[in-house]
Amino acid sequence: MGDHLKNINKDQIVAVAAGLFRQKGYASSSMRDIASVLHIEAASLYHHIKNKDEILEIICFSMAKRFLDSIAEVNDIYFNAEEKLRKAILFHVEIITEDIDKSAVFLREWRSLPDAFLKDFLQLRNRYESEFTSIIENGIEEDLFETTDKKFAVLSILSSVNWINEWYDAAGKMKPDEIAQRISDFVLGGLRKKLVTDINYKP
Amino acid sequence: MGDHLKNINKDQIVAVAAGLFRQKGYASSSMRDIASVLHIEAASLYHHIKNKDEILEIICFSMAKRFLDSIAEVNDIYFNAEEKLRKAILFHVEIITEDIDKSAVFLREWRSLPDAFLKDFLQLRNRYESEFTSIIENGIEEDLFETTDKKFAVLSILSSVNWINEWYDAAGKMKPDEIAQRISDFVLGGLRKKLVTDINYKP
DNA sequence: TTTTTTGCCTAACAACCGTTAGACAAAAAT
DNA sequence: ATTTTTGTCTAACGGTTGTTAGGCAAAAAA
Structure with a gap:
């Protein structure tokens, strides 16, 4: 050689x-x-790949699969809506922090996918989004969550977990599970029905 | 001609x-x-502009100025931390929905700024972020907000309001002030100290 | 009316782009 | 030992990029 x-x-x-x-x-x-x-x-x-687009396709679709697999796992195992949401957020954070390069491309660069693939990609993204939505719906049915605008809550949650990609530093102090926990605490605070046990107000 | x-x-x-x-x-x-x-x-x-970069600079820095001016206005006028946060979110949503094209460029394309401008740009963005942080700090001092990780709460809030840019449709039913209100309700639910008046649980 | 300025044009530049063709040596398979 | 496959190379292609030079007519200023 x-x-x-x-x-x-x-x-x-x-x-x-x-x-x-x-x-x-x-x-x-x-x-x-x-x-x-x-x-x-x-x-x-070009001995290894078809063309430049193929690289982007591989990245975007492999990440999409990873996200969809993780939420499928959550729906298979966990039953309580809050537990489901916490686990879904944890998996999401783990996937993002595990490979920030690919997840950044998945989050930002998918717009450059050839038109033919763009449609499929957005379909996968929407499916993931609707899996999240149905967790929230479960929570409402179980009388655990407030009946706020579901779609709205999902978008807020997903944008928060996706934003991690912008500031996460693998060398930093914050570990993925700690990040996931804080995000979960924050969004669940906005979702959960306010019960007497939630009161920690000491005048 | x-x-x-x-x-x-x-x-x-x-x-x-x-x-x-x-x-x-x-x-x-x-x-x-x-x-x-x-x-x-x-x-x-080229009779009107210096080069391609200048267009990007104009967009990114004019939007940055708009955001900074709006938060300055909030800090000048409103006193209660919750009121401040609500108004800051409202202004932010208004700026984004008012010009989705420019705000999309501000949010996504700033990475293509020439190195010399990138530094200044990120400085402005950080200043805006820290203005938000100090509103949260105010809320904690005033004993209105939970003492969660401040930086974390700010990142969650900002990512939620910025995400609007991805799905906002000027022709749609949701108007900017309604969007701002729902986001505010959601994030304040996660921030606010849980008081007796918050209980709406009817068994 | 003459001069100057404005706002566009055509033509062209060097640099860079994704991609292909074909050669060639090393490695693997026969 | 011979053939085939693999993984790289050089060279080149047609096309696109940002940008400049210089021309020219309309509008504004003198």
Whole structure:
């Protein structure tokens, strides 16, 4: 082989690309940029992938699958609505913090997906969103949550957990489960019916 | 002049650009794209603006100013922490819904700012964030809010109000002040100390 | 009326883009 | 030992990018 120990595989390309897409955006990251990080030539990438779009598709759809699998797991196992919501938030935070590059691309760069894939992608995102919504609905039925606008509560919750991607620092003090707990406490405070046991007011 | 009634000005260029930047992203919107919407040639744009970056700068910094001015107004006039927070959220929602194109660029495309401007921009964003934080601090001092992690509450609130940009439809039923009220109710539910008057539990 | 300014135009530039074709050596399979 | 496959390379393509130079007619100023 031409030089020293190379031999790149698809996963490496996708991982490097995700890092660049996150930092500079999909459109501003060139195939030559990606190749250069891997110390190969741009043309060599095409031995592993079909084209640039395919990289974005892999990232967006693999992350979508991860999120959907996690919420399916929650719905299978946990029964109490509050417990479900807490677990769903925890899984979500874990997925995001586990791979901030790919999750950043999933959250921000999906707009650059080719039209044909955009439709499918948004469908998956909506399915995830509606799984969250039905957890809230459960909570209302169980008389645990306030009957606020469901769709609205879901959007607030999801935006909060997604925003983590912007500030999470793996080297920082806050660990994923601690983040998830604080978010859960905060949003459940806004959802939960106010009971006598909630009173901690000491005049 | 060459053709029919043209005579473009800087504001029109910025407005059109904002629309394109929102839809396709900064990097994927070319000067020729912008010009074409205005029915002029790309080269003609340079009679009004210095370069492509300048358009992004104008959008990002004018929006930043708008947000900072609004929170300054809140801090000048309103006294009660809850009242302040409600008003700050209302202004924020109004600014976003008033110009979704520019606010989308402000929220998403700032990463493409030239390095020299990026620093200043993030400074402004941080200042806005800390103004919000001090409102929460006020609320804690006034014994109105729970002493949760302040920074955390602010990030949750801001992410919720910013997310509006993704789904707000000017033609839809929900008006800005209604949106602001629901968000406020939700986040204040998570912040407010639980008092006897909050109990609406009827067994 | 003459001069100056304004606002657009055409043409072109060098740089960069994603992608393909074809060569070639190392590794693997036969 | 020979053939096939794999993973890279160089070179080049047609197209797009931001931007500049210079021209020219309409409008404004003198």
